[in-house]
Amino acid sequence: MSNKSNLATKLSYFVAVFLVLFSIFALLAWRTLQQVRVQGPLYDEIMLGNELIADVLPPPQFIIEPYLLTLQLSEQTGATEITRLIEKGNELRINYENGQEKWKRVLARDTMGDLMTVTSYRAAMEFFRLRDDEFIPAIRAGDRDLAKRVLVQMGQRYEAHRYAIDEVWKLAAQRNVANEAKADTLVSSKLSALALLALAIIFLVFVMAWFARRAAATLSLRVQLVSEVADRVAHGDLSTEVPSTTDSDETGRLLGSIGRMTHNLRSLVTRVKQASVELMSTATEFAATSRQQESTVQGFGASTNQIAAAVKQIAATSQELLATMEGINAVSAQTADLAEQGQSGLSNLDSTMDRLAQTANAMSARLAAIREEAAEITGVVTTISKVADQTNLLSINAAIEAEKAGEQGLGFLVLAREIRRLADQTAVATLDIEQMVKQMQSAVSAGVMEIDRFAEEVRSGVGTVERVGGQFGQIISEVRTLSERFDTVNHGMRSQSHGARQIGEAMGQLLDGARQTSVSLREFNGATESLRDAVTVLKQEIAKFNLGS
Amino acid sequence: MLALAFRAGNADLAIAARSIVEVLPRVALRTPTLAPAAVIGLLPYRGTLMPVVDLCMLVEGRPAALELGTRIIVVRIHYAGDSRLVGLQAEDVSELIELGPTTPGLRSSEHAWLGDHLTQAAGLPQLVDPAELLPEALTKLFLAKAET
Numbered sequence: 001m002s003n004k005s006n007l008a009t010k011l012s013y014f015v016a017v018f019l020v021l022f023s024i025f026a027l028l029a030w031r032t033l034q035q036v037r038v039q040g041p042l043y044d045e046i047m048l049g050n051e052l053i054a055d056v057l058p059p060p061q062f063i064i065e066p067y068l069l070t071l072q073l074s075e076q077t078g079a080t081e082i083t084r085l086i087e088k089g090n091e092l093r094i095n096y097e098n099g100q101e102k103w104k105r106v107l108a109r110d111t112m113g114d115l116m117t118v119t120s121y122r123a124a125m126e127f128f129r130l131r132d133d134e135f136i137p138a139i140r141a142g143d144r145d146l147a148k149r150v151l152v153q154m155g156q157r158y159e160a161h162r163y164a165i166d167e168v169w170k171l172a173a174q175r176n177v178a179n180e181a182k183a184d185t186l187v188s189s190k191l192s193a194l195a196l197l198a199l200a201i202i203f204l205v206f207v208m209a210w211f212a213r214r215a216a217a218t219l220s221l222r223v224q225l226v227s228e229v230a231d232r233v234a235h236g237d238l239s240t241e242v243p244s245t246t247d248s249d250e251t252g253r254l255l256g257s258i259g260r261m262t263h264n265l266r267s268l269v270t271r272v273k274q275a276s277v278e279l280m281s282t283a284t285e286f287a288a289t290s291r292q293q294e295s296t297v298q299g300f301g302a303s304t305n306q307i308a309a310a311v312k313q314i315a316a317t318s319q320e321l322l323a324t325m326e327g328i329n330a331v332s333a334q335t336a337d338l339a340e341q342g343q344s345g346l347s348n349l350d351s352t353m354d355r356l357a358q359t360a361n362a363m364s365a366r367l368a369a370i371r372e373e374a375a376e377i378t379g380v381v382t383t384i385s386k387v388a389d390q391t392n393l394l395s396i397n398a399a400i401e402a403e404k405a406g407e408q409g410l411g412f413l414v415l416a417r418e419i420r421r422l423a424d425q426t427a428v429a430t431l432d433i434e435q436m437v438k439q440m441q442s443a444v445s446a447g448v449m450e451i452d453r454f455a456e457e458v459r460s461g462v463g464t465v466e467r468v469g470g471q472f473g474q475i476i477s478e479v480r481t482l483s484e485r486f487d488t489v490n491h492g493m494r495s496q497s498h499g500a501r502q503i504g505e506a507m508g509q510l511l512d513g514a515r516q517t518s519v520s521l522r523e524f525n526g527a528t529e530s531l532r533d534a535v536t537v538l539k540q541e542i543a544k545f546n547l548g549s
Numbered sequence: 550m551l552a553l554a555f556r557a558g559n560a561d562l563a564i565a566a567r568s569i570v571e572v573l574p575r576v577a578l579r580t581p582t583l584a585p586a587a588v589i590g591l592l593p594y595r596g597t598l599m600p601v602v603d604l605c606m607l608v609e610g611r612p613a614a615l616e617l618g619t620r621i622i623v624v625r626i627h628y629a630g631d632s633r634l635v636g637l638q639a640e641d642v643s644e645l646i647e648l649g650p651t652t653p654g655l656r657s658s659e660h661a662w663l664g665d666h667l668t669q670a671a672g673l674p675q676l677v678d679p680a681e682l683l684p685e686a687l688t689k690l691f692l693a694k695a696e697t
Contacts, residue, residue, distance in 0.1 A: 389574075389617045392643055396553065396572050399645050403551050403566040413551075420645070 007216040015209040019202065026198045033191055038183035060095045061103070061116075062165050063124050067158045070131055073139055074147055086136060093128050112171040120164035127157035222251040226258050236544040238266040269545045276539045283532040290528055294521045301514040308507040315500040318493045325493070329486045336479040343472040346465055353462040360455035367448045374441045381433045388426040395420035550648035552667065553622065554674050555639035558609030561674040562639070563667055565648060568679050570623040570634060572642060575615070585687065592636055594623065600691050601636035602683065613640050624679035628692045635683070635691060646670045 036042050058065045069089045076082050100121055107113040130153055138147040225243070232240050242259030398416035402409030551566040578590025578601055587606045591598040601621055605613040613619045620642035625632050651665035654675065662683075664676040683691075 385617070393572060393574055393620065396643070396645060399551060400553070400566045400569050400572065417645075 007220055008213050011212045011216055012209065015205060015212070019205060022198075022201065022205070026194070029194065030191065033187060033194070037187040038180050060092075061099045061120075063092075063096065063127060063158065063161055066092045066096075066128070066131070067154070070135060070151060070154060073135075074144070074151055082139060089131065096124065096128075112168055112175070115164050115168045115171070120161050120168065123157050123161035123164060127154055127161060130154045130157065219251055222255055226251070226254055229258050229262060233262055233265065237546040238262060238269055239546050266545075266547055269542060270547055273539075273542045273545075273547070276535055276542055280532070280535045280539060283528060283535050286528040287525065287532060290521055290525045294518060294525065297514050297518045297521060301511055301518070304507050304511045304514060308504050308511075311500045311504045311507065315497045315504075318497045318500070322490060322493050325486050325490055329483055332479045332482050332486075336476050339472045339475045339479070343469055343476070346469045346472065350462065350465050350469070353458055353465060357455060357458040357462065360451055360458060364448060364451045364455065367444055367451065371441065371444050371448070374437050374444065377437045378434070378441075381430050381437065385427060385430040385434075388423045388430060391423035391426070392420055395423060551645045552648040552674075552676065553642065554644045554646045554670065554672075555604075555620075555622065555642040557604035557607070557613075557639050558611070560608055560663075561672040562604075562677050563646060563648075563670070563674040564622065564624070564677050564679060566645065568624055570625060573621040573623060573636070575617075575619045575621065575638070585690075587687065588690075589638060592621070594634060594636070597634065599623065599634045599636050601638055602687065603638045605638070605640065607684075613638050616640065618643050624682075626680055626683060626688060626691070628688045631692050633691050635679075637679070637682070646674070648676075651676055 034040060066089050069085050069092070073082060073085050073089075076085065100117065104117045107116055130150055135147055135150045135154060138144075138150060229240050229242055232238075240262060242255055242262055395416045398419070399413055402413035402416055405412070552563040553566055553569055553572070554561070554563045556562065573592075573594075576592065578592055580590055581588055581600070587602050588600055589603045589606070589612070590601050592601050593599075603613055605611055618641045619638065621636040621638050622642060623634055623636050626635050646667065647669070649667060649669040652668050653665045654663075654673075657663070662677055662681040664678055666673045666675055
């Protein structure tokens, strides 16, 4: 944090020193102005001195002293004294004229100037001319009366001069008062302007200090940010996002450059990281693939060994199979013979069966004839029973008629009873016959059914015999084709045995190839391992860079 | 004295031989239109059409069995001074029995035609008077037809 405050503190120091110095300057200026201004302490002292001189000295431009000298001369009698006074008067005249020369140059041609250099001057010149031309010769001559008359004339001139001088004094005093007031207002206005100016300057300084402080703060913040980012980048942390700025000043540009640098560095490291990861996976895949291939080759070698063994076994087995086949062939020939014998036996059985069936059919026909006859008997019996019924009815009616006839009908009644009895007996007999015929019919029906069943069985027996015969035929033909097939199989077995031997040889060659492949794969494996080591080192180096999310 | 024995359903019945006109074999009959169920047909007999009543239908509510023993007993019935021949179809009409002494059995006012039992005959047949045998409705039906 000391870095941050450094710039601002220095700036603050500068501003404070400037403020102190400026305050001292302002105070001094104010104080000087206060001292030297009109009616200020110094001015008062100077004016006091001037007034003192003015009060002490006889005024050279006011001819009161020459007038007094003339008055003194008019009273004096000593010759030396008169000469000294005249000389002094001359001196005063020269002084006056010199002063007039100066004022003529200095004063403007206004009322006061005219009064001073024209009106008062003319009166004074008149006075000096009267003194030099008339008064002094009169005094030297000792003519006191003339001197006194001239003096009266001179007094008139003096009065005129004094009047003009008074006017001048009045005007000068007025002018002085006006000038003093003007100076006073000027100074006070300048003082307030000065104070305002000082205040403005102080305010401006504070504003400047604030701006400077802010600028310094922004600057130091940015610089600090940049230095932090640079520090992190130096430590490998590239995840820092540099805040983008639109400022086009130096720090903004620096910030942008640092941001671009970090971004480029990050993308570079990211690409390198991805590349290393891909490289690593590729190397791992290489290693895995080569290991797999190695194991495959080893498996292949083992399989090849197994295959060779299996092929040998196949060769041996096919030899055995060949022997077995020959045995089977003999047995099948025997089977065919037996089947043929069975077939001839069956054809005898077949003819017997046919005879049986014919007999059964004949029996069935005879039984049918018996059934028809029984049906005829039933018809006859029915007729007889109908006749019996009619007879019975007849006898009843006869008996009824006889009953109605009374005594005459008695004989007829007996006859009718006899007829009825006969009819009843006939009916009973027919009933018996009917019963017998029914029994016969059922017996015949049962016989027919039995014969039918027998005939059915015989028929099915014949079918079975035919089927068995057919099966025997099939067996015979199949056994015959079997022996042909066995021959084909035999041939195939021989060629298989030969082929198996060839396969065994090829397997041996394949085994050698597999061994060589295994050796080269081991070498490839070593190379892959070293590639992986190198990629691991690269990854560790890159891992030092933090890329954030 | 003789009586003709017959059956109507389970009932063994008999009719005095004197009151019988004739016994006829069972024949195919013309079924009458819109007649009571017991009237099974009309039979041309001696120049008239004789109504035939099935006694089995009357007693048990079932038609008589189609057997040789099933016959038509022709009787004459009287009503209000008029008479008409009526055929009665019954089962086992094949025997004449001696009309011996009779003993009254159960008597019901509803079926007054069931008379006394013949005590000497097998099955104790009940003597039936053909004049009272038919219900009054049938008698009226038959005789009303005769009047028109």
